[in-house]
Amino acid sequence: MTGQEPTNNTIWFEQPLNERVRTYLRLEFLFKRLRHHRGDASYWGRRAAVGALLDIFLLLGRSDLKGDITKELGEQHAHLRRLEARPGVNDDRLTDVLQKIDHAIHSIQGLSTQFAGAALRNNDFLVSIANRIAIPGGTTGFDLPNFELWLRRPLEESARDLDAWCADIGAFERAIDLDLDLIRGSAVPRTVIAQDGIHVQSLDGPRQMLRIGVAAQQRVHPEISAGKHRFTVRFMETRETSSRSHQVRENIEFQLACCGIG
Numbered sequence: 001m002t003g004q005e006p007t008n009n010t011i012w013f014e015q016p017l018n019e020r021v022r023t024y025l026r027l028e029f030l031f032k033r034l035r036h037h038r039g040d041a042s043y044w045g046r047r048a049a050v051g052a053l054l055d056i057f058l059l060l061g062r063s064d065l066k067g068d069i070t071k072e073l074g075e076q077h078a079h080l081r082r083l084e085a086r087p088g089v090n091d092d093r094l095t096d097v098l099q100k101i102d103h104a105i106h107s108i109q110g111l112s113t114q115f116a117g118a119a120l121r122n123n124d125f126l127v128s129i130a131n132r133i134a135i136p137g138g139t140t141g142f143d144l145p146n147f148e149l150w151l152r153r154p155l156e157e158s159a160r161d162l163d164a165w166c167a168d169i170g171a172f173e174r175a176i177d178l179d180l181d182l183i184r185g186s187a188v189p190r191t192v193i194a195q196d197g198i199h200v201q202s203l204d205g206p207r208q209m210l211r212i213g214v215a216a217q218q219r220v221h222p223e224i225s226a227g228k229h230r231f232t233v234r235f236m237e238t239r240e241t242s243s244r245s246h247q248v249r250e251n252i253e254f255q256l257a258c259c260g261i262g
Helices: 017-037 042-061 063-082 091-109 115-121 124-130 144-152 155-164 170-183
Strands: 009-014 192-193 198-202 209-215 220-228 230-237 252-259
Touching: 009 220, 017 042, 017 063, 042 115, 042 124, 042 144, 042 155, 042 170, 063 091, 063 170, 063 198, 091 170, 091 252, 115 124, 124 144, 124 209, 144 155, 170 209, 170 252, 192 198, 198 252, 209 220, 209 230, 230 252
Parallel strands: none
Antiparallel strands: 009 209, 192 252, 198 230, 209 252, 220 230
16 A cells, blocks of 8 residues: 555555556655655765665566566557547547657667666676665675765766666656556546445456545545455554554545556
């Protein structure tokens, strides 16, 4: 479940309904984390940027995401093509989205299937950091003096290295952002009341993501369990961070979107 930034005092919680979208949401989180830390030119900012980059490489290298995202965007392209003949469709907007999908697919196809794994295998410096980063305090100066030296180099040198290491992941970032935007935009949120803090609903066909919007002042969060045919949302509250969350026993108004394309 991924909490999105609050919008109009609403906090959005997202639940992926398949493994592919789960991976995309994790990558989206890591891409945002990398962009944030790359904006921090300090010693600690560069440390954090390398950590985020290595997390992205490790996640990208676990499966054939190139094939997955290409197939997914191709299916979305075909779906949107079928909408062209429908009355009321914004032709300019549709053309723009179709062009973005074409560009994203072309950019992804230009990469080798295992580029992320190769980026690590072919760079002893990054491998040495990746081997130590999971250990608490494992990347200190006495563990990795070469990393410590790199962090102390002039900013333009480390920035140049980061640009080179990040070059290929930009295509994935753009493609995944586009795919998630299309999925999120496939359903208009509606207002729902969770009776006594719980809502159970059947799914009216294949869906890829649930989005739950909660007013920040309600101070509750959803716990979502979902199967192929239905899902359950329980609203929980935590009065103190030292105590366990418990289910709310009052009606909760929230926004619900069951997202999916196809």
